[in-house]
Amino acid sequence: MCAEVARPRRRTAITHPHRTGEWALSSGSDMHCYDCAQAGRHDANGIGACTRCGLFTCADHSRVLQTTVQRPIGVIPMTSVLPSRRLVCGACRTAEAS
Numbered sequence: 001m002c003a004e005v006a007r008p009r010r011r012t013a014i015t016h017p018h019r020t021g022e023w024a025l026s027s028g029s030d031m032h033c034y035d036c037a038q039a040g041r042h043d044a045n046g047i048g049a050c051t052r053c054g055l056f057t058c059a060d061h062s063r064v065l066q067t068t069v070q071r072p073i074g075v076i077p078m079t080s081v082l083p084s085r086r087l088v089c090g091a092c093r094t095a096e097a098s
Helices: 034-038 090-097
Strands: 013-015 024-026 062-067 068-073 076-079 084-089
Touching: 062 090, 084 090
Parallel strands: none
Antiparallel strands: 013 024, 062 084, 068 076
């Protein structure tokens, strides 16, 4: 008798391609920039999710900012020597700056 091997399931992403009104499941990494989709451009691939609002954004609509990392060492928080990176969209960057 042959034992079946459990295969890992592929991760699927829920996307809203081309604003058709129908949600679709896809198995690829075809996330598109939200701001470009609002402007009618559906060909701009996203590079990452905004750390503030979570929307996917492309290189044109995102900013990579540096931030300090603090980790607790005992009771006193220790600040890292090297800065960390975080990705924010244009709308969240404008809101943070105001």
